[in-house]
Amino acid sequence: MKRSDFKRLILEAIEEEMGPIDEIGKFYVVMKPNQHSKKEDIMLEADVFENIPKGSCLGVYKSKSDASRKATEAILEYGRQIDELKAKMDEYRNSKTAVAEKKKAATELIKKLKK
Numbered sequence: 001m002k003r004s005d006f007k008r009l010i011l012e013a014i015e016e017e018m019g020p021i022d023e024i025g026k027f028y029v030v031m032k033p034n035q036h037s038k039k040e041d042i043m044l045e046a047d048v049f050e051n052i053p054k055g056s057c058l059g060v061y062k063s064k065s066d067a068s069r070k071a072t073e074a075i076l077e078y079g080r081q082i083d084e085l086k087a088k089m090d091e092y093r094n095s096k097t098a099v100a101e102k103k104k105a106a107t108e109l110i111k112k113l114k115k
Helices: 003-018 064-114
Strands: 026-030 043-047
Antiparallel strands (some): 026 043
16 A cells, blocks of 8 residues: 555545534624524524534635645545546446356357256
């Protein structure tokens, strides 16, 4: 296994264990008040992942360069996964074709032996 593959596996395991990266953390939102609002009613504690479906976000970053790097890694990983899936599908199709050919040859041989 290449060192880069090993490093990628470790990083994936860490991300799966810890969840998405959140460089921002919790923050406070102040809503617009109305006539009957109290301070506690309009001030909310929130975090970025509160309204984002779990598993759809890889991280939240403060710097554009960190986000760009992660986006590039994600696109490359997605491409690798698609290529791997295509290779496995081709392997499956080839083995399925090979089995069908062997079955046909065996059927013909059985017919010849029965004659």
